[in-house]
Amino acid sequence: MESITDLAQKIAQEKHPRKVDKVIQYGTAGFRTRAENLDHVMYRMGLLAVLRSKERKATIGVMITASHNPEEDNGVKLIDPHGEMLEASWEVHATHIANVPDDGLAESLRTLIQKENIDMSVEGYIYVAKDTRPSSSSLSQAVMDGVSALKTNAKDYGLLTTPQLHYMVTCKNTEGSYGTDTEEGYYQKLSSAFKLLHKNVSWTKYSPVTVVDAANGVGAVKLKEMQKYIGETLKITVYNDGSSGKLNLQCGADYVKVQQKGPIGCNADAGVKLVSFDGDADRIVFYFFDKDGKFHLLDGDKIATLVAGYLTNLVTQSGLKLKLGLVQTAYANGSSTKYIRQQLKIPVACVPTGVKHLHHKALEYDVGVYFEANGHGTVVFSDDAMNQVKKAASDESRPESERKGARNLSTVIDVINQTVGDAISDLLLVEIVLCVRDWSLEDWDKAYTDLPNRQLKVKVKDRTVIKTSDAERKADSPPGLQEAVDSLVEKYPSGRSFVRPSGTEDVVRVYAEAETQADADMLGYEVSVKVYELAGGVGDKPSPPAK
């Protein structure tokens, strides 16, 4: 009799053969490449999700998206039981299973089952969702085929934002204690808490009107849905909503952050609160134009400081002794780090790029705020902190002011999607803080001034020749590169620069900041040239900044 793994291989050969030889890696955000090369990978990730589910004895999520990448790309990532990113050791399994030749698939599955000691009689369960890319439907079907090849059931949510799927997985695996694993459950939980916090606050400078560029992605659909639950409390206008433009093309959080300008279709009056999501709505940035038409960006660093400042106040008010910390990456603007240390006086840690590193570090605090400069981030509360807050909120022996602080804290927790960065949830969270503080975006922006900065990409033959340490702030190889960067940095007041291989694109990223934009641009350029020369640049040499 044919075994189940042989059968899975047969289906792979017949319906989802591997047509590309190029090895694909499970990177910082799962597999990501041109959509036409992903069918076999999707099928195999359906298989792998089942094995992970049986091994963990829990529901596993599979999200089909390539986030802020162009529409032609797609990708897939697995979501572990508590809504977190797939464990690193399984990333290695994922890479192996995705790349093995068709005729070796059954054997590889058996080896994995044995290695991880998986009890195949355990019933697995898979949650699947996708973004709005044209390729997502058929790729999602390939995942479903993989799941059913191993005789396992799946729930296909259809379109969801990435953070919504993380949320569903967590709800399911906590048997509802985190929330209800339906879209309605998600909107209800977040919007009720939001409305409660917004109630009875009066303002003069805050504006409950927000204009959102949804990157022509899934966030548009879901934000419009959320608006129905929020009602009049916050008036959201959505554009770049997929009705005409292309996904992530000249729009979205990544475009706005990297280009440091508004997206296509953006023509707002001075001071209007503007927001961009990315293609799968796990990133958010805010911005506005001042009276002189100058663009002001409030990125992930600014969101982190705003939220951390607010939570610190609530913690103090509640009288609870909770340790709050903030986590950033090397991309965090130097001014933000200085502001957090000197003004907010909150401990701040720096970790390598990639949400899993930030999330993991944030869990070390009672209240861990983490944000990448690009706008991906959230807040995590330890179980103990959540219990303390809940208890304090109704503890009659505490003064009313402390109970009020704890009550507010407890409600804020429900606005936050703790499982992963979530543009919709972060939007509501920021609105609450701005409203309570009675701040316009100008007021928020005044907290500190970003050092001018520049992000560049350099194409090299093999980006893995660049090895980094010290949370990616130092390049240990190729030889001589770090020394070259150091001596360039020295030339510029407040200069800082680092290089690292991207985990999602075949490029080396260069970051530079300095006291003036011209210096940041020049430093970025000079470092790019060094990368090109010392790390095997291909194609055109980096070109100098336009004068």
Ligand code: NG1
């Ligand atoms: P890479 O391509 O490894 O730089 C980018 C972002 C990360 C993270 C991932 C996942 C920058 C500089 N890098 O990673 O922060 O968000 O994508 O989407 O923004």
Ligand code: ZN
């Ligand atoms: Zn994204």
